[in-house]
Amino acid sequence: MAKNPRELLNSFMGGLKEVGKTNEEQVNAFMNLLGAAYKPGAIDTKTKELISVAIAAYNRCEYCIVFHVYKALEAGATREEIMEAAMVAVAFGGGPAMAYTVSLLKDSIDEFAPDFNK
Template sequence: MGKNVREMLNSFVGGLENLAQTNGDMVGAFMGLLGSAYEPNALDIKTKELISVGIGCYNRCEYCIVYHTYKAFEAGATKEEILEAAMVSVAFGGGPSMAYSVTLLKDCIEEFEKDFQ
């Protein structure tokens, strides 16, 4: 495993909590936006998390990949669905998106899949 993705996940979530102690309004606004965006409407949460995995791979946002891979599994996505979402990002992002898909995303799948079996 290249990176400790569980540590990255905990660091991100903990970082938001710590930042909220001094910047509660900004963190609250951000979390409110996320809450609204991830409300199930025409798209369910699993689909939205799969879109987020693809966007994370496209943007090469390590913390986005880690967080949304975990959340995709939590929402009921399979390893195959997560990988397929990432491959759509490769169609737009080329080699850099592929690099993140075959390294960090692979590590996330290996670490988090077992949490939801």
């Protein structure tokens, strides 16, 4: 059964908020690390998100896939750029990376792209 990308994204974001109630320092530290890592520098944010899409597909992290597909679209990445980044992961990760790319990653683009193409 296919997983709903929006439900996974909402579960992840809700989980961060909930855990932050009891572990605020650690969650804030993680979020600050993300903010610093994805801040535009020598590499722009869109490129960093495309790198993250590839890493997420390679690692088969469902929550990472939906989060970084969403953030890549938000940063202005196209469907073609996201899929090309994912195919780099497939080159390294083989069948398992392809399985996540042709299912959850593709479904995440389909789900979230309309949010940014208005």
